[in-house]
Amino acid sequence: MRADAKKNYEHILAVANVVIAEHGVDASLRDIARRAGVGLGTLYRHFPTREALLEALLRASFDEFTTKARILETASSPDDALVSWLREVVEFTSNYQGVVDVMMAAKEDPESALHASCITMRTAGTKLLARAQAEGLARIDMDGDDLFSLAAALAWLSNQPSSAPRADHLFSIIASAILTNRAGSDFRA
16 A cells, blocks of 8 residues: 555544544544545545445454453453453443444354454453353353343443443443352442
């Protein structure tokens, strides 16, 4: 990629991050291009679809969650590792209104630009869950898909005006339901 094209790409992503955080995943692509100071054609050359833009925007963070899971596998107790990773995923996904719907759809659609990133992130969480299950610290009747769905549900609830003030409490309830050895009050941020 030419230096000016790379600069445009990175600038569009930075602006898209701000606009999507403000207006959600359905933010106007025209507004993103305008605020980035580029034409709509330039935006579409870099990101032919909204999903391609979201994939580029979210991929780095999803990769960080995968890396974080690998570190937590050896650096923390299995239950603390699982809860820490889950909390970070929920907090991140709740920052982008509407991203939960996109992630849940992408997880099921192998043709989706976000599919691979979502599967990689789900796999990272699954490993943390399996480690906690192997130690007898997490319920054994759930799997990585359940964990991914619970993270999505918690993030969605965080974006609902009536639930947002209780988001931490709701997280604690879910975390204590996943783990076999801790009460909900152990998970407050």
